Structures are given as C-alpha cells and as structure tokens.
Amino acid sequence: MKTRSDTLYRQLFAHPEIVRDLLAGFLLADWARTLDVGAFERVNASYASDRGKQRHQDMVWRAKVGGEWVYVYILLEFQARSDRWMALRMQVYVGLLLQDLVARHCLTRCDKLPPVMPIVLYHGRGLWRASRDLTDLMLPPPMGLEVYQPQQQYMLIDQHRHMNPDDPANILGIVFRLLRSKTNKEMLSALGDFAERMKAPDIARARDSLTRWVRTTLQDEFDEANMSSGEEPVMLFNRRFKTYEALLEYEAVKRGRLKGLKEGRRKGMRQGMRQGVQQGVQQGRQEGERTALKGVLQGLLDRRNAPLPVGITEKMDHADTAQLSAWIQALAEGGNPAEVFTAANHPAA
Structure with a gap:
C-alpha cells in the first residue's frame, strides 16, 4: 500500500x-x-x-x-x-x-x-x-541468430x-x-x-x-x-530524542502500546462487558509496554558485548515497566551492566 x-x-x-x-x-x-x-x-x-x-x-x-x-x-x-x-x-x-x-x-x-x-x-x-x-x-x-x-x-x-x-x-x-x-x-x-x-x-x-x-x-x-x-x-x-537509545525506546514502547491496546480490546470484547473492555485495554497496554521495554533493554545489553550478570534474564522477566525504564536509562548513560543490575537488589535506604 x-x-x-x-x-x-x-x-x-x-x-x-x-x-x-x-x-x-x-x-x-x-x-x-x-x-x-x-x-x-x-x-x-x-x-x-x-x-x-x-x-x-x-x-x-x-x-x-x-x-x-x-x-x-x-x-x-x-x-x-x-x-x-x-x-x-x-x-x-x-x-x-x-x-x-x-x-x-x-x-x-x-x-x-x-x-x-x-x-x-x-x-x-x-x-x-x-x-x-x-x-x-x-x-x-542458435548460431547465426545472435544479431x-x-x-x-x-x-x-x-x-x-x-x-x-x-x-x-x-x-x-x-x-x-x-x-x-x-x-x-x-x-x-x-x-x-x-x-x-x-x-x-x-x-x-x-x-x-x-x-x-x-x-x-x-x-x-x-x-x-x-x-x-x-x-x-x-x-x-533534537527536542524529541537526545540519544539513539531514546529513539529506540520511543519506537519500541509505541509499538508495544499499540499491540497491547489491540490485544486488550479483543480480550474485553470477548468478556462482553464495558468493565472487561477497560480492564483488557489496561492490561494489554501494560504487557505490551513491558515487552517493548524488555526488547530495548536486551538490545542495549547486546551492544555492550560484555559478560552479563547471573540471573539477569529472570530479573528482566519479573521487572515492571518502571524498573525496566530505569535500567534502560542507566545503561544509556554509560552504566556498567553488573553495577546497574546489582544496585536493583540493594535499594537506597
């Protein structure tokens, strides 16, 4: 099209x-x-x-x-x-x-x-x-027909x-x-x-x-x-994206939200109730955003070509959108992966 x-x-x-x-x-x-x-x-x-x-x-x-x-x-x-x-x-x-x-x-x-x-x-x-x-x-x-x-x-x-x-x-x-x-x-x-x-x-x-x-x-x-x-x-x-990582995050989150919105609408329609629609949309948005942020985070880690901390995949699977966004920001600012993910286990008092 x-x-x-x-x-x-x-x-x-x-x-x-x-x-x-x-x-x-x-x-x-x-x-x-x-x-x-x-x-x-x-x-x-x-x-x-x-x-x-x-x-x-x-x-x-x-x-x-x-x-x-x-x-x-x-x-x-x-x-x-x-x-x-x-x-x-x-x-x-x-x-x-x-x-x-x-x-x-x-x-x-x-x-x-x-x-x-x-x-x-x-x-x-x-x-x-x-x-x-x-x-x-x-x-x-055949020979003779070339011309x-x-x-x-x-x-x-x-x-x-x-x-x-x-x-x-x-x-x-x-x-x-x-x-x-x-x-x-x-x-x-x-x-x-x-x-x-x-x-x-x-x-x-x-x-x-x-x-x-x-x-x-x-x-x-x-x-x-x-x-x-x-x-x-x-x-x-310049106004919208100061770094390439910010652009990646924006595009991935936008795609994730759209996908989650569609999935949420389908789920709500199957329930046949207005409440189900609203709940489905919200859940779909959140899950779509989490999936998108995980993709961005994984991309940043892959670009580092450095050994990854033990258990990092499990942490990513259980992290919410706020935590995923914080990790992305820390890595985009040059943070060491080992320190970034270790700090998540020891929150400041």
Missing part, C-alpha cells in the same frame, strides 16, 4: 531541479554535471499500443544536451520491490515512447529517434535481484545502497542519506545539510515539495511532528 510519503517522494521528481541532481550525481558522464535546470522539460508519459491499450510510464523527461537540440529521454520507473522482468518492461516502455514520438512527428532535426535513458529508482528494503540486461532473461539463440535478438539495459539507482554523489550539495544525495540514516548522528547530519540546502536559490521551485516530503517522512517516524520549514526537522529531532 502506498503511503502519503511515497506519493510525495514521487512528486519530487516532477521538479527539474531534482532530475538535474539525479543525472549529475549518479550518471558517470561529464555532460550530466553541466546541465542547467532550463535544459529539462517534462513530456507525455501515457502511450497507446497498436491495439489501443493504454500504458502509463511513471515519469518521462527530456533534456537538451550540448548546444544542439539533441534530447535524451529519461524514463523514471519507481519500484518498491525487485521485478524479474524489469528489463523486458523497459524495452516495452522505450518502444512505446519512440512510437509516440514518430506519431507526433517529434523526431530530431535529422529525422532520427533520440537517445533514451531508462532509470529505475528502487526504494525497497530487500536486495534488487533482477538482471538489468534483457539478454540475461533469454535463452542463448537478431532484442537488447535493452537500464540504470538502477538503489536509494538504500547507492554510493552518495561526490557533490555534498546534491539534494538527491541528501534525501538518500536521510532515508537510510540509522543513528541520530547520521540523521542530524543529513537534516542539517537538508536545511542548509533549502536556503539555496537554485532549489526554490522544489522547496515546498521537498519540505512537505521530509515533514511527512518524519511524521511517519516521529509521532505528532509539527513542522513548517526546512529547518524545523533538525529542531524536532
């Missing part, structure tokens, strides 16, 4: 500034780094085959390269999962695009077809396993694994860094660069779309975010 953040992410590529940085940052060609925003023009992305069936390509741009009116057509395909037949799909898209150009008499001055640059933007979590070459999807032909086989390749940009562009001001590189950040240091660095980049005049037309996207993305991660400018994401993160 597509989220609002996914929709806003796609809309980023409706801006020539974003497409310019896409080519400049990820295409290994000198001319790609010299293109001006004015060289880009968005074109029709819906075509009809000979049988009349409509096909819609996610996004198509053309860019004027050099001093002549030579257009490189850029097909952008957005993918959330690996598609084994993507090379074949791209061949179909390219063919329909070129047919459409012929039908509309939109050829080059030499009456030839323009070059095409097929790009797949992949934002899934798993590895992209599909071949980028159509030849790999076909059986080897008659169709050929098609595409460029894959994996936002979670692609190397960042050399230019630190490349807005798409900053977006990718933000999406794959795993620590508060990485996220704060990306958000800081994002806020600084939003001040540049060359990004002005895309600023609103970029701000809406990052605000919605952070709202998905940080509940009840309220931002109105490019600088506020940094302020939000």
Whole structure:
C-alpha cells in the first residue's frame, strides 16, 4: 500500500531541479554535471499500443544536451520491490515512447529517434535481484541468430545502497542519506545539510515539495511532528530524542502500546462487558509496554558485548515497566551492566 510519503517522494521528481541532481550525481558522464535546470522539460508519459491499450510510464523527461537540440529521454520507473522482468518492461516502455514520438512527428532535426535513458529508482528494503540486461532473461539463440535478438539495459539507482554523489550539495544525495540514516548522528547530519540546502536559490521551485516530503517522512517516524520549514526537522529531532537509545525506546514502547491496546480490546470484547473492555485495554497496554521495554533493554545489553550478570534474564522477566525504564536509562548513560543490575537488589535506604 502506498503511503502519503511515497506519493510525495514521487512528486519530487516532477521538479527539474531534482532530475538535474539525479543525472549529475549518479550518471558517470561529464555532460550530466553541466546541465542547467532550463535544459529539462517534462513530456507525455501515457502511450497507446497498436491495439489501443493504454500504458502509463511513471515519469518521462527530456533534456537538451550540448548546444544542439539533441534530447535524451529519461524514463523514471519507481519500484518498491525487485521485478524479474524489469528489463523486458523497459524495452516495452522505450518502444512505446519512440512510437509516440514518430506519431507526433517529434523526431530530431535529422529525422532520427533520440537517445533514451531508462532509470529505475528502487526504494525497497530487500536486495534488487533482477538482471538489468534483457539478454540475461533469454535463452542463448542458435548460431547465426545472435544479431537478431532484442537488447535493452537500464540504470538502477538503489536509494538504500547507492554510493552518495561526490557533490555534498546534491539534494538527491541528501534525501538518500536521510532515508537510510540509522543513528541520530547520521540523521542530524543529513537534516542539517537538508536545511542548509533549502536556503539555496537554485532549489526554490522544489522547496515546498521537498519540505512537505521530509515533514511527512518524519511524521511517519516521529509521532505528532509539527513542522513548517526546512529547518524545523533538525529542531524536532533534537527536542524529541537526545540519544539513539531514546529513539529506540520511543519506537519500541509505541509499538508495544499499540499491540497491547489491540490485544486488550479483543480480550474485553470477548468478556462482553464495558468493565472487561477497560480492564483488557489496561492490561494489554501494560504487557505490551513491558515487552517493548524488555526488547530495548536486551538490545542495549547486546551492544555492550560484555559478560552479563547471573540471573539477569529472570530479573528482566519479573521487572515492571518502571524498573525496566530505569535500567534502560542507566545503561544509556554509560552504566556498567553488573553495577546497574546489582544496585536493583540493594535499594537506597
């Protein structure tokens, strides 16, 4: 299911500034780094085959390269999962695009077809396993038929694994860094660069779309975010989470509460009484929160790679939410596990 953040992410590529940085940052060609925003023009992305069936390509741009009116057509395909037949799909898209150009008499001055640059933007979590070459999807032909086989390749940009562009001001590189950040240091660095980049005049037309996207993305991660400018994401993160451990605890507890709330409601409904519903919700919340906190605590202990005190698992199983939270706080502040859990057996007088 597509989220609002996914929709806003796609809309980023409706801006020539974003497409310019896409080519400049990820295409290994000198001319790609010299293109001006004015060289880009968005074109029709819906075509009809000979049988009349409509096909819609996610996004198509053309860019004027050099001093002549030579257009490189850029097909952008957005993918959330690996598609084994993507090379074949791209061949179909390219063919329909070129047919459409012929039908509309939109050829080059030499009456030839323009070059095409097929790009797949992949934002899934798993590895992209599909071949980028159509030849790999076909059986080897009998001798003498090699030259008659169709050929098609595409460029894959994996936002979670692609190397960042050399230019630190490349807005798409900053977006990718933000999406794959795993620590508060990485996220704060990306958000800081994002806020600084939003001040540049060359990004002005895309600023609103970029701000809406990052605000919605952070709202998905940080509940009840309220931002109105490019600088506020940094302020939000600093205000809500001072440490990575605090972020982990927040996310785990939130998930545990939601799970506990659902379980509690089901339990109360089975009892068929209002009192049962309330009691079930409360018990579910508490148990869900305990489970979440235990998960965070175990994660902190695992990261220490140090010998654990005897009986620690049993203590965790019997501890309430207040005790679990206290242990998490102590470990997050650098406390020694042995001292932290020993102190629990000797409360202050």
